[in-house]
Amino acid sequence: MITCAPEQVQHFPLRPPMPPHTASTRRRVLAIGVIGPGRVGSALLEQLRTAQARLARDSGLELKLCGVVASKRMWLDCDDAELNARHDGAQVWRPNDLDAFAEHVRGNDGRHALLIDCSANDEVAAHYPRWLAAGLHVVTPNKLAGSGPLPRWQAIRAACAGGARFRYEATVCAGLPVVQTLRDLLDTGDELLAVDGMFSGTLAWLCNRHDGRQPFSALVREAHALGYTEPDPRDDLSGLDVARKLVILAREAGWPLSLEDVDLQGLVPPALAALPRDDFMQRLDELDAPMAAKLAEAHAEGGVLRHVARLDRHGRASVRLQVLPASHAFAHTRLTDNIVQFTTRRYCDNPLSVQGPGAGPEVTAAGVFTDLLRIAESLEARA
Amino acid sequence: MITCAPEQVQHFPLRPPMPPHTASTRRRVLAIGVIGPGRVGSALLEQLRTAQARLARDSGLELKLCGVVASKRMWLDCDDAELNARHDGAQVWRPNDLDAFAEHVRGNDGRHALLIDCSANDEVAAHYPRWLAAGLHVVTPNKLAGSGPLPRWQAIRAACAGGARFRYEATVCAGLPVVQTLRDLLDTGDELLAVDGMFSGTLAWLCNRHDGRQPFSALVREAHALGYTEPDPRDDLSGLDVARKLVILAREAGWPLSLEDVDLQGLVPPALAALPRDDFMQRLDELDAPMAAKLAEAHAEGGVLRHVARLDRHGRASVRLQVLPASHAFAHTRLTDNIVQFTTRRYCDNPLSVQGPGAGPEVTAAGVFTDLLRIAESLEARA
Numbered sequence: 001m002i003t004c005a006p007e008q009v010q011h012f013p014l015r016p017p018m019p020p021h022t023a024s025t026r027r028r029v030l031a032i033g034v035i036g037p038g039r040v041g042s043a044l045l046e047q048l049r050t051a052q053a054r055l056a057r058d059s060g061l062e063l064k065l066c067g068v069v070a071s072k073r074m075w076l077d078c079d080d081a082e083l084n085a086r087h088d089g090a091q092v093w094r095p096n097d098l099d100a101f102a103e104h105v106r107g108n109d110g111r112h113a114l115l116i117d118c119s120a121n122d123e124v125a126a127h128y129p130r131w132l133a134a135g136l137h138v139v140t141p142n143k144l145a146g147s148g149p150l151p152r153w154q155a156i157r158a159a160c161a162g163g164a165r166f167r168y169e170a171t172v173c174a175g176l177p178v179v180q181t182l183r184d185l186l187d188t189g190d191e192l193l194a195v196d197g198m199f200s201g202t203l204a205w206l207c208n209r210h211d212g213r214q215p216f217s218a219l220v221r222e223a224h225a226l227g228y229t230e231p232d233p234r235d236d237l238s239g240l241d242v243a244r245k246l247v248i249l250a251r252e253a254g255w256p257l258s259l260e261d262v263d264l265q266g267l268v269p270p271a272l273a274a275l276p277r278d279d280f281m282q283r284l285d286e287l288d289a290p291m292a293a294k295l296a297e298a299h300a301e302g303g304v305l306r307h308v309a310r311l312d313r314h315g316r317a318s319v320r321l322q323v324l325p326a327s328h329a330f331a332h333t334r335l336t337d338n339i340v341q342f343t344t345r346r347y348c349d350n351p352l353s354v355q356g357p358g359a360g361p362e363v364t365a366a367g368v369f370t371d372l373l374r375i376a377e378s379l380e381a382r383a
Numbered sequence: 384m385i386t387c388a389p390e391q392v393q394h395f396p397l398r399p400p401m402p403p404h405t406a407s408t409r410r411r412v413l414a415i416g417v418i419g420p421g422r423v424g425s426a427l428l429e430q431l432r433t434a435q436a437r438l439a440r441d442s443g444l445e446l447k448l449c450g451v452v453a454s455k456r457m458w459l460d461c462d463d464a465e466l467n468a469r470h471d472g473a474q475v476w477r478p479n480d481l482d483a484f485a486e487h488v489r490g491n492d493g494r495h496a497l498l499i500d501c502s503a504n505d506e507v508a509a510h511y512p513r514w515l516a517a518g519l520h521v522v523t524p525n526k527l528a529g530s531g532p533l534p535r536w537q538a539i540r541a542a543c544a545g546g547a548r549f550r551y552e553a554t555v556c557a558g559l560p561v562v563q564t565l566r567d568l569l570d571t572g573d574e575l576l577a578v579d580g581m582f583s584g585t586l587a588w589l590c591n592r593h594d595g596r597q598p599f600s601a602l603v604r605e606a607h608a609l610g611y612t613e614p615d616p617r618d619d620l621s622g623l624d625v626a627r628k629l630v631i632l633a634r635e636a637g638w639p640l641s642l643e644d645v646d647l648q649g650l651v652p653p654a655l656a657a658l659p660r661d662d663f664m665q666r667l668d669e670l671d672a673p674m675a676a677k678l679a680e681a682h683a684e685g686g687v688l689r690h691v692a693r694l695d696r697h698g699r700a701s702v703r704l705q706v707l708p709a710s711h712a713f714a715h716t717r718l719t720d721n722i723v724q725f726t727t728r729r730y731c732d733n734p735l736s737v738q739g740p741g742a743g744p745e746v747t748a749a750g751v752f753t754d755l756l757r758i759a760e761s762l763e764a765r766a
Contacts, residue, residue: 025539026546051572077525100558176735177564184560187753189434332715334733346746350717352559352739362729
């Protein structure tokens with residue numbers, strides 16, 4: 001289409017590069033504090049330690065781990081003069097104090113600073129607006145901010161106006177590229193028509209295995225024994241966790257939804273919802289008759305039973321057991337896979353879908369790490 | 384896990400934000416030149432025009448379209464004093480001159496500048512190293528750089544050392560998040576064990592429809608009539624385009640592959656490869672016997688026939704017709720969908736997969752636009 005003689009190329013008269021462009025592997029320091037060194041937090045710390053030298057060499061990014069907060073105490077890596085004097089520059093353990101922790105990570109030299117919340121704690125999420133307003137970036141796999149009270153969510157978004165970034169890819173399907181993919185669709189001007197997904201590996205496994213040969217309760221017991229469910233299986237069966245993920249995606253798409261707006265149909269009969277866990281496990285077979293009836297309905301229609309989250313173009317959100325045709329993509333997922341489908345104006349005949357394992361410490365930590373890298377890309381060079 | 388009394392939160396003593404953090408919707412200007420206003424280029428220009436006001440308002444990003452190069456001439460939007468004097472500040476058409484075009488887009492005020500190559504022209508790709516070395520960012524859906532001669536690819540990568548960015552998400556499966564997903568896996572320290580994919584909507588459609596009820600040639604003629612194939616169907620059937628995408632992913636993963644390294648088994652018998660197109664179309668039924676034999680083989684094994692690209696952990700790449708079990712994910716894709724599966728150390732039991740339409744001007748342009756936004760995020764504020 002374009003013709004251009006080689007000699008023209010040879011004599012292309014570009015002036016030498018401008019200084020600002022040549023800041024190549026421009027050195028950037030990112031101070032990091034990790035809140036909650038549980039399974040995800042520990043996996044993340046390990047990933048960061050392994051990557052540290054490579055990132056510094058290949059992209060000029062220096063990750064400076066400044067502290068970790070656990071449930072009762074916190075560890076600070078100090079070059080603070082006073083502390084150095086008192087502790088000989090060594091690592092310092094102190095009682096847990098989130099305020100002092102954030103202040104420490106932020107430092108007083110105008111450096112870039114990031115707090116990573118790997119706790120599942122609502123009190124920590126309550127700090128985000130003030131941290132962000134104070135210029136600290138925040139990354140989290142914690143769903144409590146994204147699906148919690150709307151005013152707090154709005155305060156978080158407002159607090160980002162100062163330039164600090166809040167990212168939460170790992171809140172939905174762990175390391176799978178879901179939130180960023182939706183963001184990119186919207187930012188490039190596409191229009192979201194629907195989100196359909198299976199956001200619970202546990203419920204996917206149960207639905208995949210529920211073929212009538214065993215009562216549903218036997219499958220729940222098996223999943224519980226295999227560690228596929230939370231310690232209290234109702235935390236999966238209620239669908240609440242799935243609804244949280246759907247709220248996060250809905251808000252990303254601009255719908256000011258709250259959990260109460262989701263038409264949530266879980267698998268726990270109301271009579272069993274409030275029982276102590278052991279009593280619930282005793283009465284698990286009360287799930288069998290309703291689930292067998294649902295399955296018979298699916299079979300009668302030649303379809304399959306799946307637990308599906310859906311957001312439509314009007315912002316209506318539902319999480320429920322559904323009969324799907326046997327040809328539906330959700331009928332052919334691998335056992336515990338998560339899947340999300342975005343139907344948009346551009347992807348209207350066939351949706352864009354992302355599928356894979358949507359839980360686990362390593363992949364969740366990788367989702368957090370990806371957010372960290374995305375923030376690091378946007379940092380200006382600063383010592 | 385972490386307890387923190389509300390009053391503690393209220394009195395959190397963060398100092399006011401540092402000035403560098405508050406550069407919020409920091410104003411950034413990105414000068415853009417588009418090369419090749421064909422179907423993808425036109426769709427992109429439309430998307431950029433639609434998004435322009437929103438991006439400026441919401442993120443401080445000002446896209447400044449400075450010119451478009453078509454096959455014979457180029458349009459420049461000038462605020463260059465000399466040209467202004469001669470043309471009264473109006474838009475200027477001139478004969479196609481890539482050298483002058485790049486110089487014009489880059490400007491002389493140290494601004495950020497991006498060239499978007501929507502041509503399918505190898506001569507344009509030959510310019511990338513020098514443009515990048517001169518500080519111009521380059522984004523393209525053009526596969527010729529990523530899958531072309533290795534020394535040129537290496538020159539392109541080397542030219543990025545100065546800080547200019549080269550991005551090419553849309554070269555593989557158009558707007559689907561494939562290259563970035565692989566990048567993120569690797570950058571967060573995961574290890575790639577395999578890539579499996581179907582990167583041709585045309586070949587996917589042909590394999591999906593090829594059930595023995597019609598000869599394969601009839602399906603090719605139908606796809607041709609529907610516009611699913613290139614004007615010369617051999618451009619799809621050869622598998623060359625698929626091999627190019629696999630080479631791009633292999634290089635992304637660090638394997639210095641070239642097209643010749645791919646074990647490429649296309650569907651065009653050697654005797655038909657060099658014929659004029661009309662003669663080839665006349666002799667299309669020579670594909671029927673070998674394809675029927677392959678299908679019989681698949682049926683005998685209870686499987687399906689799919690055209691699959693594969694890269695293994697040792698950097699071995701193949702593109703070929705394969706018999707897959709009926710339960711395989713590739714047996715259940717929607718008609719013309721592309722799919723890519725990444726098997727990694729972290730995603731080893733079940734792969735991470737991305738699926739959806741992998742061609743078309745709108746989604747390809749959106750992939751380019753996403754790259755543009757990713758570059759824009761990393762720009763330092765500059766007038």
